[in-house]
Amino acid sequence: MANFTLRVNGRAQTVDVDPATPLLYVLRNDLDLHGPRFGCGLGQCGACTVIVNGNTVRSCVQPVSQVRGEITTLEGLSANGTLHPIQQAWIDEQVPQCGYCQNGQIMTAKALLDRNPNPTDAQIRQGMAGTLCRCMTYYRIHAAIKRAATLRLASLPQGRPEGPSRDEVQS
Amino acid sequence: MTTRRDFIRTSGFLVVSASALPLELVAAQAAGPYPDPDFRQLDSWIVIRQDDTATFFVGKTDLGQGTGTAFRQIMADELDMPYEATSCVMGTTDVTVDQGGSGGSDALQTDGYPMRRVAAEARRVLLDMGSQRLGVPVGQLTVSGGVVSVTGDPSKRVTYGELIGGRRFNVTLTGANTDATTGVAKLKTTQELKIVGQSPQRYDIPPKVDGTAKWAVDAKVPGMVHARNVKPPIAGAKLVSVDESSVKGIPGFLRVVTRGNYVAVICEREEQAIRAARQVKVNWEKPAAAPFPSSENLFTYMRSATPTFSAPPVATGNAETAIAAAAKVVEADYEVPFQGHVSLGPAHALADPSNDQLTIYSNDMKSYGLRNGVAEFLKIPRDRVRVIWLEGSQAYGRTAADDAGFEAAFLAKEIGRPVRVQWMRNEETAWDTKGPAYTIKMRGGLDAQGNLVAYDYDARAADHNHLGYNEFDTVLIAQLANQRKAQPARGGAATPSDMYVVPNRRMAVHVVGLPLVWETPLRTGNLRDPNGPQVTFASESFIDEVAAAAGADPVQFRLKLLTASTADDSGFKRARSIAVVKAAADAFRWDTRPSPKKRDSGNILTGRGIAYAYRNQTVVAQIAEVEVNRRTGRVWVKRFVIAHDCGLIVNPEGLKRVVEGGTLHTLSRALHEETRFDTEKVTSVDWTSYPTLTHADTPERIDVVLVNGDPNPNRPDLPHYGAGETVCKPTMAAVANAIFDATGVRLRRVPFRDARVLAALKAANV
Numbered sequence: 001m002a003n004f005t006l007r008v009n010g011r012a013q014t015v016d017v018d019p020a021t022p023l024l025y026v027l028r029n030d031l032d033l034h035g036p037r038f039g040c041g042l043g044q045c046g047a048c049t050v051i052v053n054g055n056t057v058r059s060c061v062q063p064v065s066q067v068r069g070e071i072t073t074l075e076g077l078s079a080n081g082t083l084h085p086i087q088q089a090w091i092d093e094q095v096p097q098c099g100y101c102q103n104g105q106i107m108t109a110k111a112l113l114d115r116n117p118n119p120t121d122a123q124i125r126q127g128m129a130g131t132l133c134r135c136m137t138y139y140r141i142h143a144a145i146k147r148a149a150t151l152r153l154a155s156l157p158q159g160r161p162e163g164p165s166r167d168e169v170q171s
Numbered sequence: 172m173t174t175r176r177d178f179i180r181t182s183g184f185l186v187v188s189a190s191a192l193p194l195e196l197v198a199a200q201a202a203g204p205y206p207d208p209d210f211r212q213l214d215s216w217i218v219i220r221q222d223d224t225a226t227f228f229v230g231k232t233d234l235g236q237g238t239g240t241a242f243r244q245i246m247a248d249e250l251d252m253p254y255e256a257t258s259c260v261m262g263t264t265d266v267t268v269d270q271g272g273s274g275g276s277d278a279l280q281t282d283g284y285p286m287r288r289v290a291a292e293a294r295r296v297l298l299d300m301g302s303q304r305l306g307v308p309v310g311q312l313t314v315s316g317g318v319v320s321v322t323g324d325p326s327k328r329v330t331y332g333e334l335i336g337g338r339r340f341n342v343t344l345t346g347a348n349t350d351a352t353t354g355v356a357k358l359k360t361t362q363e364l365k366i367v368g369q370s371p372q373r374y375d376i377p378p379k380v381d382g383t384a385k386w387a388v389d390a391k392v393p394g395m396v397h398a399r400n401v402k403p404p405i406a407g408a409k410l411v412s413v414d415e416s417s418v419k420g421i422p423g424f425l426r427v428v429t430r431g432n433y434v435a436v437i438c439e440r441e442e443q444a445i446r447a448a449r450q451v452k453v454n455w456e457k458p459a460a461a462p463f464p465s466s467e468n469l470f471t472y473m474r475s476a477t478p479t480f481s482a483p484p485v486a487t488g489n490a491e492t493a494i495a496a497a498a499k500v501v502e503a504d505y506e507v508p509f510q511g512h513v514s515l516g517p518a519h520a521l522a523d524p525s526n527d528q529l530t531i532y533s534n535d536m537k538s539y540g541l542r543n544g545v546a547e548f549l550k551i552p553r554d555r556v557r558v559i560w561l562e563g564s565q566a567y568g569r570t571a572a573d574d575a576g577f578e579a580a581f582l583a584k585e586i587g588r589p590v591r592v593q594w595m596r597n598e599e600t601a602w603d604t605k606g607p608a609y610t611i612k613m614r615g616g617l618d619a620q621g622n623l624v625a626y627d628y629d630a631r632a633a634d635h636n637h638l639g640y641n642e643f644d645t646v647l648i649a650q651l652a653n654q655r656k657a658q659p660a661r662g663g664a665a666t667p668s669d670m671y672v673v674p675n676r677r678m679a680v681h682v683v684g685l686p687l688v689w690e691t692p693l694r695t696g697n698l699r700d701p702n703g704p705q706v707t708f709a710s711e712s713f714i715d716e717v718a719a720a721a722g723a724d725p726v727q728f729r730l731k732l733l734t735a736s737t738a739d740d741s742g743f744k745r746a747r748s749i750a751v752v753k754a755a756a757d758a759f760r761w762d763t764r765p766s767p768k769k770r771d772s773g774n775i776l777t778g779r780g781i782a783y784a785y786r787n788q789t790v791v792a793q794i795a796e797v798e799v800n801r802r803t804g805r806v807w808v809k810r811f812v813i814a815h816d817c818g819l820i821v822n823p824e825g826l827k828r829v830v831e832g833g834t835l836h837t838l839s840r841a842l843h844e845e846t847r848f849d850t851e852k853v854t855s856v857d858w859t860s861y862p863t864l865t866h867a868d869t870p871e872r873i874d875v876v877l878v879n880g881d882p883n884p885n886r887p888d889l890p891h892y893g894a895g896e897t898v899c900k901p902t903m904a905a906v907a908n909a910i911f912d913a914t915g916v917r918l919r920r921v922p923f924r925d926a927r928v929l930a931a932l933k934a935a936n937v
Contacts, residue, residue: 001422018422021442029441034389035382039515040596041445044858047515074382083381090380094372094824097832098235099379100516100564106380121871128866132858134515134565135235136835138869140828 004064008033009076019065023057024048026064027073035074035103039132046104046131056111074103077110085155086110089148097135104131109145118149203528204554205265210349213296213342215268216289217250221336223317224256229286230270230349231278232262232536234566236832236895237373237825238278244821245283245891248366249290249359252317252331258374262538262560270349272537272560274571274640274697276787276893279821283891285352289344292354296342300334361819361888370824375562387561388593390521390532395589396425397441398582399448401434402598403651405851407458407687410434417452427451428585432690433651435582437590445595461850462687469633470506473610478681479635480661488675490614493625497616501720504612505709506920507903509605509633509846512698513861516564517599518575521591522583528555531580534563535573540641545580548643548654556580567836568697572604572638574647581648600861601853602647604696605846607634609664611709616675621721623671623732628678628710634662635684638696650689659688662695665702667710668785668900670745671732692853693846700896703786704837704903708921711782711904715766716917724763725781725908726756747790747816751878752783755792755814758876766908767915770937774801777809780908782901789817789897790878793834797909801937804929808838808870808906815898816878818889827875830898834873837902839864843922 005014008031015030022041027033027050036059039047043058050059053069077084083091086109096102105128112119112127119127124145133141208215208228219225227246233239239259247254262272270282294314301319302309305327313322320328346352361367378384403410410432418424423439424447436451438444464472494500521532529551535541538558546553563570575592582590594602609632616625636659639645644656664680685693718728733749736742755761759779771777776799783792796810815830843862847855855861879889903921910928911917916935918928 017440018442021440025440025442028389029391033382034386037386037388037516038593039517040858042596042857044596045515074380078381087380091372091376094376094828096235096376096379097828098563098565099376099384100386102379103382125867125869130865132515132863132865134513134836134863135832136839136864137828137832138835138864138866139831139873141866142869 002065006064006067006071007069008071009073015064017064019063021064023050023059023062023064023067027059033073033075037100037103039101045101046108047101049104049107049131051107051111054111054114056108074106077106084110085151086113086144086148089144089151093140093144093147095137095140095144097137101131101133105133105141109141109148113145113149113152117152119145202526203557205528205557206554208266208268210268210352211344211346213289213293213340213344213354217293217340219331219335221332223330223332223336224258225250225252225331226258226260227286228260228267229282230262230268230272230539231282232273232538232560233375234273234536236829237822238273239375240371240373240825241279241821242286243374244366244369244371245279246286246290248364249287250294251314254366254371256317263558264539264542265557268349269539272535272539274536274568276895276897278893279891280787280893281350285346285350287358288353288356291356291358292342292344293340295354295356296340297331297334301329304329304334367819367821368823370822373825384562387532387534387563388516388519390561390591392521392523392589395521395591396437396439397444398435398437398579398590398592399444400578400592400594400598401436401448401451401453402602403432403455403690405455405457406462406691408432408455409458411454411456414452414454418447418450421447421450426586428582430581431652433648435578435592437582437586448595458687460686462691463685463693463848463850465849466508466845466847469508469608470610473608473631473633473683476683478631479684480682482680484677484679485666486677490625490627490675490677493675494614494616494627497625498619499617499720501615501617501713501717502613503713503716503919504610505712507609507705507708508921509608509693510698510840510844511600511605511846511855511861512565512567512569512603513600513863514564514566514569514603517594517596518573518603519591519593520573520576520579521589522579523589524583524587525589528557529580529583531556531558531576532561533558533573533576534561534566535570535576535641536566537571537573537640540571541573541576544641544643544646545577548577548649549580549584567699568701569603571640572646572696573641577646577648597856601856602692604638604694604698606698606701607632607637607662607695607705609705609709611706613709613713615713615717617717617721621723623673623717624675626673626676628666630664630666630679630706630709631681631683632662632664632702632705633685634664634682634695636660636688636694637662638694647694655689663702665706667706669710669783670741670748670785671714672734672745673732693848699833699836700786700899703784703896703900704840707782707784707900708903708907711784711901712907712917712919715780715904715908715911719766719911722765724765726752726761727763729781729783744785748783748785751790751814751816752781752792754876754878755781755794755812758814758874759794759812761794766912768912770915775799776801776913778909778911778913780905780910780912782904782908784897784900786897786900788892789894791815791897791901793898793901793905795905795909797906797913799910799913799928801932804925804927804932806842806906806910806923806928807868808909810872811870812874812876813898814876814878815894817894817897818879818892820877820879821891823877826877826894829895830875831873833895833898834902835864835869837899838868838906841903841906841921841923842868843924845922
């Protein structure tokens with residue numbers, strides 16, 4: 001066991017665990033942050049995704065001793081009680097079915113939009129490809145990412161007006 | 172003892188929330204025992220508070236299709252309360268009546284009625300109370316939004332909260348069982364319903380996207396420890412010995428627990444238990460005989476095996492004679508392999524044995540069955556066991572046989588501490604319950620005019636010892652611990668559920684077993700419409716093959732077989748089928764022509780295919796538009812059009828998403844999913860060896876057409892039928908039919924992985 005100080009969602013927290021412990025179990029069991037979830041323990045599905053220094057990290061295969069920098073979990077996306085535009089888009093599009101994987105979908109989408117504020121269809125497919133959903137909500141996730149991109153661009157001074165939702169485009 | 176009533180009164184949390192009970196309140200709550208809530212008491216179903224809010228207590232669970240939101244809609248509507256003033260508690264055995272939990276897409280179709288009736292009864296009672304309070308007969312009262320007022324004089328008013336808030340109804344209901352629960356009030360007519368048909372957003376979604384939702388995986392109680400299973404490395408292996416010294420040095424190690432061939436390790440922390448389960452040295456004895464054929468040889472095995480069960484064929488006319496006399500005969504064999512639930516969140520549960528009771532925190536869709544099963548398995552009185560249902564990962568039948576709940580309960584009783592267990596990925600993918608593999612032989616005869624005059628369906632399902640619903644003697648730990656039942660379940664195989672009229676039709680089904688019947692990872696259970704995708708892959712591919720043989724357009728050929736009439740019940744079903752098939756074709760702008768089309772010249776070959784299905788009063792027609800890459804064999808469904816009729820729709824936007832999800836789930840099974848195994852073990856153990864649909868496969872466009880069409884304007888409106896599973900039936904066939912349209916190549920074996928498609932194209936010189 002050893003002490004590690006982690007900066008999570010803007011707060012420094014110290015835990016006393018085995019250095020090889022995957023970050024996931026520290027977040028869930030020691031810090032009570034339940035956004036990231038166990039899906040495979042192999043870094044394959046994305047359910048455990050957190051953001052470290054702007055990059056997505058699969059916390060189920062990341063030893064706590066190797067984590068450096070600011071960790072953001074799903075709980076850390078909203079600020080002062082206001083949902084992040086991606087979370088709002090997820091609600092507006094009513095994306096989840098069971099919702100178990102959605103932590104990974106939302107966190108991966110956030111990193112994607114931070115890199116590329118206005119992704120094309122192909123870039124969304126590519127950027128999200130390794131994040132699995134077993135209820136197959138992919139179609140609504142794509143709509144929500146586009147909606148979130150629009151919301152974020154609209155909030156900029158030179159932003160564009162909010163676009164139609166997927167349903168409105170179709171009807 | 173804290174009663175349920177005390178709990179509800181003190182737990183203000185329920186007013187503003189939520190799909191589940193707050194963990195900390197429950198943990199601090201009653202020491203037990205936990206008698207069943209009485210379904211014949213109105214107070215068991217509905218609580219109204221002084222602040223004019225209501226909570227509904229229902230014995231169903233929500234697997235992520237928004238049924239909780241729908242329950243609130245139908246009950247708020249009958250009760251005449253604003254939807255926003257209501258909340259819903261589900262599936263927790265000591266506070267909600269036993270409606271069996273969820274399954275079979277029957278939440279609204281069956282269980283919706285007692286919910287509506289008790290809400291209507293509460294409204295009736297409140298109107299009576301309002302009549303006394305306001306001093307006018309009920310006939311002169313108006314009720315709206317939870318307020319009773321004198322008709323024409325809205326200043327004379329009283330709210331539901333003022334009438335009953337904080338007090339019991341004390342109204343006895345009648346009914347032989349929960350489904351039949353009723354008061355004396357009449358239900359509203361469809362025209363009187365106001366909240367039904369609207370699309371309030373699902374209340375469970377905001378907490379799921381901001382991280383505040385409490386899931387079964389999050390359950391935590393003081394003193395809790397962590398367990399992991401150690402599965403036999405070869406199916407049917409016997410436990411010889413465990414070398415506990417191999418893990419004694421792991422920090423936090425507590426115990427290795429064994430019972431028969433069941434092995435688990437328990438540690439203080441989760442990562443310690445994971446390490447111990449990997450590290451523990453276990454000596455297993457390999458079984459003398461191979462437990463099953465390899466997946467490559469599965470269908471050969473199934474065709475040659477002696478059936479364990481054959482049902483008497485269902486026959487109309489004489490299919491054999493008609494085939495012999497037919498102008499043209501079409502024959503085809505179809506194959507669907509074992510496919511897993513492969514839930515994204517592996518099986519998990521927490522069991523707390525405090526106070527000589529047993530509380531299980533679980534996402535079990537059939538939480539009542541888990542409670543009964545655990546009581547029997549551990550020989551504990553039923554009223555000392557309760558299950559608290561919490562949100563969980565995708566459970567389209569998986570948690571109907573909830574292995575982890577039983578394991579956690581067993582381990583907690585064994586060590587006398589709260590135990591949380593979760594399966595690892597390789598366990599879940601290899602050992603979860605599977606949808607049965609099928610081989611189906613079909614033959615059809617066309618007359619000289621191209622009419623289908625003979626139809627023969629002969630199916631074999633590898634479904635011997637199909638698992639039941641949390642039966643204490645069939646779950647995996649019962650099998651491994653040698654506490655299993657004496658006789659395996661018979662299992663079953665299904666027949667097509669279309670409404671086609673064919674004068675000579677015979678349908679026969681058989682069940683076959685694999686050599687290893689118990690303690691096998693190839694256990695079959697209910698996977699989202701348990702036989703539908705397999706059966707309909709064969710039956711609706713075959714109709715397409717027959718249409719092609721007749722040179723007919725696939726939509727027109729189907730419509731001809733659905734000769735409409737509303738004179739009798741099956742005619743009515745055919746009329747609804749016709750309406751749905753036409754709605755799909757219209758929305759797609761289907762051009763009438765036979766398949767296959769003239770092949771495109773480039774590398775991308777495009778085509779479209781239709782399939783239709785009927786399930787328990789719900790009708791679906793799906794059209795897939797595909798692109799097939801001639802060079803790689805990759806199939807992409809670019810667009811789906813899905814026409815869907817489940818009668819009265821409670822929440823259209825919610826329904827659309829359920830239809831989309833069910834379609835794409837089955838598309839994943841059509842394109843990717845197959846449980847692979849050698850002659851010792853399942854070799855599909857992760858997301859690489861069991862690939863599924865990804866973002867890259869997502870269709871560009873999905874159009875859901877909600878039909879809700881009674882084709883006869885003289886009939887009353889249709890009731891609310893079930894949704895969720897019917898849509899899974901036609902997808903595999905719609906995609907196969909589209910691939911045929913694009914390429915002229917017929918795929919009769921699921922899944923249509925790139926290599927298989929490419930080989931088929933090459934074999935046909937495409």
